[in-house]
Amino acid sequence: MTDKPLISIESADCVFQHVSGRTVKALDRVDLKIREGDFVCLLGRSGHGKSTLLRSLAGLNALTGGVILVENTPISGPGPDRGMVFQEDTVFPWLSVYDNVAFGLRAQGRPKAEIDGTVQEWLEAVGLSDFAGSWPKELSGGMRKRVAIASVFAGGAPILLMDEPFGALDYVTRMDLQQFLIELWQRTSRTIVFVTHDIEEALVLAERILVMRQGRIVDDIQVDLPRPRDEEVRATPRAVEITKTVIGHLGLGQRTAA
Amino acid sequence: MRSHAIGGAAETAKSEPARVEGNAARAWRPDPLAIIGVAGLILLWYLGHAVIGKFMPPPHTVITAGFVHLFDSDYFIGLGLPPGGYLPHLISTTTTVLLGVIIGGLLGTITGLLSARSFVALQIFDPIVSILGTVPILVAAPFFLIWFGLAASTKVVLVGFYTAVVLHIYAYRAIGHVNPTLIEYARTLGASERRAFWRVALPACIPELFGGLRTAFGSAWGLAAIAELLGALKGIGRVIIASWGVFDITIMMAGILWLGIIAMLLDAGIIALRNHLVRWADTKSEV
Numbered sequence: 001m002t003d004k005p006l007i008s009i010e011s012a013d014c015v016f017q018h019v020s021g022r023t024v025k026a027l028d029r030v031d032l033k034i035r036e037g038d039f040v041c042l043l044g045r046s047g048h049g050k051s052t053l054l055r056s057l058a059g060l061n062a063l064t065g066g067v068i069l070v071e072n073t074p075i076s077g078p079g080p081d082r083g084m085v086f087q088e089d090t091v092f093p094w095l096s097v098y099d100n101v102a103f104g105l106r107a108q109g110r111p112k113a114e115i116d117g118t119v120q121e122w123l124e125a126v127g128l129s130d131f132a133g134s135w136p137k138e139l140s141g142g143m144r145k146r147v148a149i150a151s152v153f154a155g156g157a158p159i160l161l162m163d164e165p166f167g168a169l170d171y172v173t174r175m176d177l178q179q180f181l182i183e184l185w186q187r188t189s190r191t192i193v194f195v196t197h198d199i200e201e202a203l204v205l206a207e208r209i210l211v212m213r214q215g216r217i218v219d220d221i222q223v224d225l226p227r228p229r230d231e232e233v234r235a236t237p238r239a240v241e242i243t244k245t246v247i248g249h250l251g252l253g254q255r256t257a258a
Numbered sequence: 259m260r261s262h263a264i265g266g267a268a269e270t271a272k273s274e275p276a277r278v279e280g281n282a283a284r285a286w287r288p289d290p291l292a293i294i295g296v297a298g299l300i301l302l303w304y305l306g307h308a309v310i311g312k313f314m315p316p317p318h319t320v321i322t323a324g325f326v327h328l329f330d331s332d333y334f335i336g337l338g339l340p341p342g343g344y345l346p347h348l349i350s351t352t353t354t355v356l357l358g359v360i361i362g363g364l365l366g367t368i369t370g371l372l373s374a375r376s377f378v379a380l381q382i383f384d385p386i387v388s389i390l391g392t393v394p395i396l397v398a399a400p401f402f403l404i405w406f407g408l409a410a411s412t413k414v415v416l417v418g419f420y421t422a423v424v425l426h427i428y429a430y431r432a433i434g435h436v437n438p439t440l441i442e443y444a445r446t447l448g449a450s451e452r453r454a455f456w457r458v459a460l461p462a463c464i465p466e467l468f469g470g471l472r473t474a475f476g477s478a479w480g481l482a483a484i485a486e487l488l489g490a491l492k493g494i495g496r497v498i499i500a501s502w503g504v505f506d507i508t509i510m511m512a513g514i515l516w517l518g519i520i521a522m523l524l525d526a527g528i529i530a531l532r533n534h535l536v537r538w539a540d541t542k543s544e545v
Contacts, residue, residue: 060442080448090443094461094538103457104447135538155447 005033006071006191007057007159013065014052014215026052027063028215036158037189039182041202044212045250050195051163053212057193058084058161070159080108083157085165091136091144091151097123098132100147104155122154125184142173146180153184162194166201178204182227199246203239204229211249218249315508324512333509337500340492348516350410350492352524354485355478358417363471366422370429371463375455383426391423395481399488413485413493420481421474428470432463465539468532475528479521 014027026049034040042050055061057068059078068075070082078084083104091100101122105115123129126146128139136144145165152160166174182205185192196202202209203223211219221242225233233239300317307316315323324344327334331343340346369387372379399416406412436459444454486495494513501509 058442058446060445078442078445082446084443084446086439086443088437088439090439092440092444092458092461093540094464094536103444103449107444107447107449107453107457137538137540151447157446161446 004036006036007032007034007193008069008072009033009053009057009066010069011066012053012056012063012068014049014056014061015064025215027056027066030066030215030217032210032217034191034193036191039185039192039205039207040194041206041209042193042195042212043197043199043202043209043246045197048212049215050197050212052215054084054161054163054193054195057159058082060084080104080155081157082159082161083152083155084161084163085145085148085152087164087167089141089144089148089168091147093136095136096132097128097134097136097139097147100136101151101154104151104157108155118154118156122150125153126150126180142169142177145169145173145177149177149181149184153188153190158190160190160192162192164195164197167196174201175204179228181205199243200234202246203234203242209242209246211246213249213251219245221245313505313507315511320508320511320515323508324515327509327512328516334497334500337504337506339497339500344494344497344513344516347492347494347497347513348520350490351479351482351486351494351517352520354410354413354417354482354493355475356524357414358482359421359471359475359478361414362418362421363425363474365418366425366427367429367467369422370426370431371433371460373426373430374433380430387423387426390419391427395420395484396488399485402485403489408489408491410490410492413482413490416485417478417481421478424474424477425467425470428467428473429463432466432470433459435466436462465532465536468528468536472525472528475521475525479517483517 009030009032012027012030012032013025016024016026018024028049030049030053042053044050052061056063057075059075059082075082092103095103098119101119102115105118110118119132120129123132126149128143128146128150131139131143136147139147148165166177169177178201181192194202194205196205203225206223209219209221209223210217211221223242225236225239225242227233229239303314303317306314327343329343329345330341334343335341369379369383373383374380395416398419402412402416406415440458440462441454444458445451449457482493483495483498486493487499488495490496494517497513498510501507501513
């Protein structure tokens, strides 16, 4: 991990014109630097700008002000240096598991031998080697999410953006994939920006939690907890303190963390 | 480790064709409900014959006539039809439908996809399709006959024209139905806009395009027959209008029966093709 910021967001504004004519500030002068190799969780309630910020980072959403720099270069549109895992099931149903994982590499015009090696490696990493020739419809929701993760990792993007990727999965599958994602992150030292509204998920995953409210980043918390972040670690005084702070920001200050 | 992974992939690939064959075998097992349906239809036909009499000939008479006049028929020559029985007419109508649907379908799909991609194309094609697509065939056909004559190409142009309209609308709508997140996902994987269109939007459209193709095919038989009724040298429509002139209902019905059988077989072919091309989709009964 270096101290040089990989991502620099400078006074980012995003103003939407609502159908009623009312203007909505989805992003309100956001300043943010993210170091290489960090695992950042954007935490906040629905409609407070988390997804807008992430989509702007991906280049899928145009800012109305400010600039986003990746390695000191302003981004313009989506690119292979920033992969994204969506909440929705985005695995291409007409491609086999193998071809799904190869999609990004082929789009980038990599040589065939390299594609084959990388795809095998990532299928192995997500435990789906035996399903290389299967159609996505033959897999469970959790397995399809693994395919999406493998596809994005295989694409080689140093920055991985995740928009509530486990939101639609059941509790056990979600915990399973969280653990799995942490392992991949530790092994590959990619930079991950992960959007969630689930405090527990942020506690399990993040090195750094950014709390968003009304389009602003209202707190920036270093999660200095040991890994793995199991139930016991999440019950330590420091973890409870972080939880309380976050809940306070989200507008539920009267209630205790338990 | 890697060699193990490759072995696993090869194994899965090997088991794949077996599974597909299994599906095909299941698709060809006769459906008991379909048998009941056909039997009911034949029964109704006999009933119709009992009530109406000689102007509603029974199935066996019609089927016999269909085979007697299939390859060669002096009776047809007597009606002023070219020699050779039903066969040249069936070939003519089928060729018309196939050519019309293929050419028109391709054109319509291209204009529909173009309109979905480019605003300029939409502005050009949309009024053409809205205005011309609503002209009834009985109104349009005489114009085509005057412009292109009695040649076989007139029928093809007519069928192709209406097919193009149908496929244009289906293709344009299908692109609109593509999940935008899939396109965004492709873009973040490094696909250009162009690649995202060809590799994501287009395959996502295939099930819906097949729906359009079947709709177009279904009406194409009618369009071809109407074009032949209004004026053609060959075709089942020509046989029907010639036998109508002498009130030979049996010959008319046998012609329709042959056409129906060919249409059904081709439709089954389209379904088989669709089931193969869209074998990745969750359901097969969508279209």
